[in-house]
Amino acid sequence: MSNIEHDEAAIVIIGSGAGGGTLAYELTAKGLPVVVLEAGPYLRNEDYVNDEWEAFNQMAWLDPRTTSGSWRIARDFPNLPAWIVKAVGGTTTHWSGATPRFKAHEFAARSTYGRIDGANLLDWPITLVELAPYYDKAEVAMGSTHVHGRKPLPANNNYTVFANGAERLGYKFYSTGPYATNAEEYDGRPASIQDGFNFQGDKNKSKWSTLVREIPRAEATGLLDLRPESHAVQITHDASGRADAVLYLDKDGNLQRQAARLVAVAANSIETPRLLLQSASPMFPDGLANSSGQVGRNYMRHTTGSLYARFKDPVRMHRGETMAGVIADESRHDPDRGFAGGYFLETISLGPAFLASFSDPGAWGRGFTEILEAYANTAGLWIVGEDLPQESNRVTLNTTLSDKNGLPVPNVHFDDHTNDIAMREHGYAQAELLYEAVGSVGAQRTPPYPSTHNMGTSRMSARSEDGVVDKWGRAHDVPNLFISDGSVFTTSAAANPTLTIVALAIRQAEYIADQLKTGGI
Amino acid sequence: MAFPAKYPQMNATELTDEARSVLIRVIRVAFPHPSFPDAPYERTADTILREAENSTWFRVALTQGLLTLGHLAGGDFRDLNDEDGTKVLRRIETTEFFGFIRRTTVLNLYDNEDVWEILGYEGPSFDKGGYINRGFNDLDWLPEARTETYDGPEQLIEIATNASVAKIRGGENTPAIERDTSNQPGKRDATMMEMTK
Numbered sequence A: 001m002s003n004i005e006h007d008e009a010a011i012v013i014i015g016s017g018a019g020g021g022t023l024a025y026e027l028t029a030k031g032l033p034v035v036v037l038e039a040g041p042y043l044r045n046e047d048y049v050n051d052e053w054e055a056f057n058q059m060a061w062l063d064p065r066t067t068s069g070s071w072r073i074a075r076d077f078p079n080l081p082a083w084i085v086k087a088v089g090g091t092t093t094h095w096s097g098a099t100p101r102f103k104a105h106e107f108a109a110r111s112t113y114g115r116i117d118g119a120n121l122l123d124w125p126i127t128l129v130e131l132a133p134y135y136d137k138a139e140v141a142m143g144s145t146h147v148h149g150r151k152p153l154p155a156n157n158n159y160t161v162f163a164n165g166a167e168r169l170g171y172k173f174y175s176t177g178p179y180a181t182n183a184e185e186y187d188g189r190p191a192s193i194q195d196g197f198n199f200q201g202d203k204n205k206s207k208w209s210t211l212v213r214e215i216p217r218a219e220a221t222g223l224l225d226l227r228p229e230s231h232a233v234q235i236t237h238d239a240s241g242r243a244d245a246v247l248y249l250d251k252d253g254n255l256q257r258q259a260a261r262l263v264a265v266a267a268n269s270i271e272t273p274r275l276l277l278q279s280a281s282p283m284f285p286d287g288l289a290n291s292s293g294q295v296g297r298n299y300m301r302h303t304t305g306s307l308y309a310r311f312k313d314p315v316r317m318h319r320g321e322t323m324a325g326v327i328a329d330e331s332r333h334d335p336d337r338g339f340a341g342g343y344f345l346e347t348i349s350l351g352p353a354f355l356a357s358f359s360d361p362g363a364w365g366r367g368f369t370e371i372l373e374a375y376a377n378t379a380g381l382w383i384v385g386e387d388l389p390q391e392s393n394r395v396t397l398n399t400t401l402s403d404k405n406g407l408p409v410p411n412v413h414f415d416d417h418t419n420d421i422a423m424r425e426h427g428y429a430q431a432e433l434l435y436e437a438v439g440s441v442g443a444q445r446t447p448p449y450p451s452t453h454n455m456g457t458s459r460m461s462a463r464s465e466d467g468v469v470d471k472w473g474r475a476h477d478v479p480n481l482f483i484s485d486g487s488v489f490t491t492s493a494a495a496n497p498t499l500t501i502v503a504l505a506i507r508q509a510e511y512i513a514d515q516l517k518t519g520g521i
Numbered sequence B: 001m002a003f004p005a006k007y008p009q010m011n012a013t014e015l016t017d018e019a020r021s022v023l024i025r026v027i028r029v030a031f032p033h034p035s036f037p038d039a040p041y042e043r044t045a046d047t048i049l050r051e052a053e054n055s056t057w058f059r060v061a062l063t064q065g066l067l068t069l070g071h072l073a074g075g076d077f078r079d080l081n082d083e084d085g086t087k088v089l090r091r092i093e094t095t096e097f098f099g100f101i102r103r104t105t106v107l108n109l110y111d112n113e114d115v116w117e118i119l120g121y122e123g124p125s126f127d128k129g130g131y132i133n134r135g136f137n138d139l140d141w142l143p144e145a146r147t148e149t150y151d152g153p154e155q156l157i158e159i160a161t162n163a164s165v166a167k168i169r170g171g172e173n174t175p176a177i178e179r180d181t182s183n184q185p186g187k188r189d190a191t192m193m194e195m196t197k
């Protein structure tokens, strides 16, 4: 691993997850040395544990955050708005692996859906055609099943219930993927052993993450200076308004300065705007790169919800891949259903510990214990659909509360749009019909978990007044500042976000390398 | 050596064995699992008592709650049957006392092998080679399902043809429900500095 001097103006990437890890690998592979600052520790697959709460406490981002707004999360999990990892590899170590692509019209949500009250809709400055080659690259990198010759994963029990229900309901577009976990050996990593613990890190390395692929490969180039337990607190700039360094706290809590010629922020959609807001200065009084006022706004988390259905016979949903089951039939835009945009249905499974905490927060008594009593006979699915950007859904600095480093904590404000509510209700109803079609005897509508998909807080826009970054993820206001994670999503689309984050990062790396060569940065 | 307490009445905030046994009964009534033996409930009660030791607020709320539960029960809470006990707990479900017990129980009762087996959950599996050869696909009451992408004649229609005439509502938000539903460990207030189980 390389060692870059603190006073050498380097390419500095903040965060090592889907966006940051990918960008680090792509740049080092092109011969460019980079420093990666990662707030979390360097956990390895051997360190992971097959235990829901123990793994959560080992991996998750537990620094305090606050919440406001009418979303249930503010009551149920007031200090845990999002479910995000703080470790090398970021949330790709926690993720499950579903990798659908966006659809063409989802890059043009404003034009397709028209004006919707309360929504801050905008078309992306890029199209599916432009991103398609990078989707190919991302799918190959991640080993997505069902595409590029990758075999589908076999059906596990949860999927068998899900797919039979889908078939009987008349759905056609269901399968065990695309899913970025190996069905057979691929890319130097083994096939899944269906251990059921991929939310807990996947000890077997069958699941793609930047921890198992991009980080080690970047290290192998000899050009990566990876600094775990290094928490970025501010991006500074020079008199011309160019970023010139990143201040960060090292593992002993000492403030360090890394000089920078280019900064790429990939700290996930809560920490990314937090860092930009913490970087306010007399020249950028509302936060770095925030002349549009859109930094922190348009926070999206996808319209989600789960349904856990009970059967007379055993299912044992915990055996096998957590989310290797996708139905795309409802992912279309069909306003006759009463809402704009679409959603996917995907299998999901939780152990009793998480099911107890998340299935019906606040519940107790017999109605609650029946959910757990039925554990062995339960099948589960997750609704994931497009949610609409709203200016008031927003990450801000809560200056009344500081974290252990004395930094203001982020507050996440969220209200569901009526479109989100209508979509969620539709999803629950379809899911109930699906499971009734295969004989369910009861079902639990589970509200959204702390957000696993976080998007939109530094959005891409063609015009600098509408958003924070341009179509390459380059800040409109600061020429050598890039955003490289889901914060740049102009709208959320229905698809799970990670494939798109990775595709954008691969594309951005090409652009950065090219611009550095031609003096464009 | 024990000095007489400066405020002897403060001794009442010590949780007695009797309080512990009331607590165990509260947990069983609130989280009834006929198939669970006593041990998981006792373990959970002890976790609650341990956590109360670390927080003055929970300790006083818990002590006061356990002492006065009998007033609502019209005697000893432990003498009530499940149904009557549930009615008493419904009346206090929004109290900090009950919320603390509920949150801590939800987080701990189900996080232990002693109940997993009864519920049919098999715990850690990596060391056993996962389920690839141990029944990940042993469901036999439904036919085998297709795993590949659909390749029949139909196409997914991404935009419905009626899309342009659609009217989509927007704006107002749904009102928040008032019930305390926090499932987050520890305090609900913003002073919570760390999320630990």
Ligand SMILES: Cc1cc2nc3c(=O)[nH]c(=O)nc-3n(C[C@H](O)[C@H](O)[C@H](O)COP(=O)(O)OP(=O)(O)OC[C@H]3O[C@@H](n4cnc5c(N)ncnc54)[C@H](O)[C@@H]3O)c2cc1C
Pocket (backbone or CB within 6 Å): A014, A015, A016, A017, A018, A019, A020, A037, A038, A039, A040, A083, A084, A085, A086, A087, A088, A089, A090, A091, A092, A094, A095, A096, A097, A098, A099, A199, A230, A231, A232, A233, A266, A267, A268, A269, A271, A272, A275, A323, A451, A452, A453, A454, A484, A485, A486, A487, A496, A497, A498, A499, A501
């Ligand atoms: C349980 C679960 C299941 C999921 N399943 C799916 C799925 O099936 N499909 C899908 O597409 N997506 C899924 N996701 C979402 C997916 O994990 C995220 O979309 C993705 O990882 C986001 O990438 P990112 O680069 O934006 O952020 P992350 O991957 O979260 O990486 C951000 C990194 O930045 C670091 N960081 C933050 N702040 C700082 C700072 N100030 N200084 C230094 N470092 C910092 C963090 O520690 C973290 O490592 C899932 C998520 C969860 C939690």
